[in-house]
Amino acid sequence: xxxxxxxxxxxxxxxxxxxxxxxxxxxHATDARMAMExxxxxxxxxxxxxxxxxxESKNIHASNPDEAAQFFDPAEDKVYxxxxxxxxxxxxxxx
Amino acid sequence: MKTDLLNFxxxxxxxxxxxxxxxxxxxxxxxxxxxxxxxxxxxLDLFGQSRSLYQYAAELQGEGKTEDDLAFLxxxxxxxxxxxxxxxxxxxxxxxxxxxFYDVFHLLQCEELLKSSDERLRAIAEKSVKEVRYHLTWxxxxxxxxxxxxxxxxxxxxxxxxxxxxxxxEMCTNxxxxxxxxxxxxxxxxxxxxxxxxxxxxxIFNEATLKVPMTDNQQSGGKSxxxxxxxxxxxxxxxxxxxxxxxxxx
Numbered sequence: 001x002x003x004x005x006x007x008x009x010x011x012x013x014x015x016x017x018x019x020x021x022x023x024x025x026x027x028h029a030t031d032a033r034m035a036m037e038x039x040x041x042x043x044x045x046x047x048x049x050x051x052x053x054x055x056e057s058k059n060i061h062a063s064n065p066d067e068a069a070q071f072f073d074p075a076e077d078k079v080y081x082x083x084x085x086x087x088x089x090x091x092x093x094x095x
Numbered sequence: 096m097k098t099d100l101l102n103f104x105x106x107x108x109x110x111x112x113x114x115x116x117x118x119x120x121x122x123x124x125x126x127x128x129x130x131x132x133x134x135x136x137x138x139l140d141l142f143g144q145s146r147s148l149y150q151y152a153a154e155l156q157g158e159g160k161t162e163d164d165l166a167f168l169x170x171x172x173x174x175x176x177x178x179x180x181x182x183x184x185x186x187x188x189x190x191x192x193x194x195x196f197y198d199v200f201h202l203l204q205c206e207e208l209l210k211s212s213d214e215r216l217r218a219i220a221e222k223s224v225k226e227v228r229y230h231l232t233w234x235x236x237x238x239x240x241x242x243x244x245x246x247x248x249x250x251x252x253x254x255x256x257x258x259x260x261x262x263x264x265e266m267c268t269n270x271x272x273x274x275x276x277x278x279x280x281x282x283x284x285x286x287x288x289x290x291x292x293x294x295x296x297x298x299i300f301n302e303a304t305l306k307v308p309m310t311d312n313q314q315s316g317g318k319s320x321x322x323x324x325x326x327x328x329x330x331x332x333x334x335x336x337x338x339x340x341x342x343x344x345x
Contacts (some may be wrong), residue, residue: 006127027129034240037233038129041136 008057009035011042013049021053029054096279101155101211102175102272103282106318109176110179112166113326114197115141116333119182133233140226147219167337171320171327175270178317179262181325188241188251195234199295200266200288201229203293208284216281229234231263235299242303250302256300257308265314267292271319 006028009059012021024043029035035054044052075081118138125131149162156165179197184190205227208220241248267289269277276282293307300307310323316322 028127029129030240035238037236038133040229041133042129044134045136 006030009039009054010060011035011039011059012053012055013043014051015041015049017050021051024048026057032056096275097155097249099272099275100281101152102264102270103259103276104148104271106270108145108165109154109174110180111141111145111148112177113174113329114180114194115139115145116329117180117182117184118190118194121190126187128220137233139231140223140230144219144223144226147222151215152215163337165216166212167334171235171322171330174322174326174330175318175320176322176326178265178314178323179259181317181323181329182259182262183325184221185255185303186251188248189255189259191237192235192239192252192255194230194258195238195299196263196296197266198227198231198234199292199299203288204285205293208289210280211282212280238299238305239303242300252303253305255316256305260310261312261314264336265315267316268315277286 007030008026009024009029011024014021027035027038029038029043032054035056036052039052039054043049050058118134118141120136122131122138125134145166146162149165150163153160153162159223177197179193182193202224205220205224208216209224211217211220238252242252243249267285269285273282275283277284297307314323
């Protein structure tokens, strides 16, 4: 088996209940089942997680770095989009 | 009885240590990084289990020896590991098949040790059983992949199964030191695992389109310290540091 022919997978780990899955890295595997076991062996051996997602890298569509300026810069001066222009009552917590 | 328990504990510890050592030989040489880590993880699980058992054995022995003394300073004939686990790695198919044959047995034994009347063995089994379940999942998965893979992988798997088969029978036998322990519900009666072991191997081999070898010719002796030519070489490599620099530590 030639490793070069094995598809690439992206691995997402949730470290604790209630937290989000976070991207931790990638690996090679021939199918989802193998990707899951490889992710377990490679990325959770130091108690990093309680849940794993794997997705084949080709299924992820990334924004184009060349378009970063038109994508993201226009939001720079739109401070009014942040919900910071009203007072939060004192007894509302966790805001 | 105490000597029997010591011997049984050493038998378990030695089996895990030698298999871990064999798997460790793959470290840095495996065919993909992911499997290099997977196999090293299994080796480390086995070393962990053997450490707990050697610590217990050292206490039972009561001669002030440590787990390291038992692992690194005994001679070949004092080792009581199964013959299967000292067999050479060969190719990936060979290592994998050896692992699968042992994992099926290891899980049956570990689940039975959860009911041992010996508190310490029970506790060690409780800690080990989750690890062993994963080992069997991993090896079963790969047996199926490669058995039911290409004609090349299928042929290599069948060859591995055929050449390792003669070392599998020993697992489901009892050594003299186990007899009294079985009566005291400390150790499981290994002969009772034979049917379940065969059924599980048959199930996975069916899925893997592999033939279960049929030969009755079986070797035994490892549990009583009579080994194949392989163990001496393993011990030479494993023990050289402690033999050359006695008491050496990190």
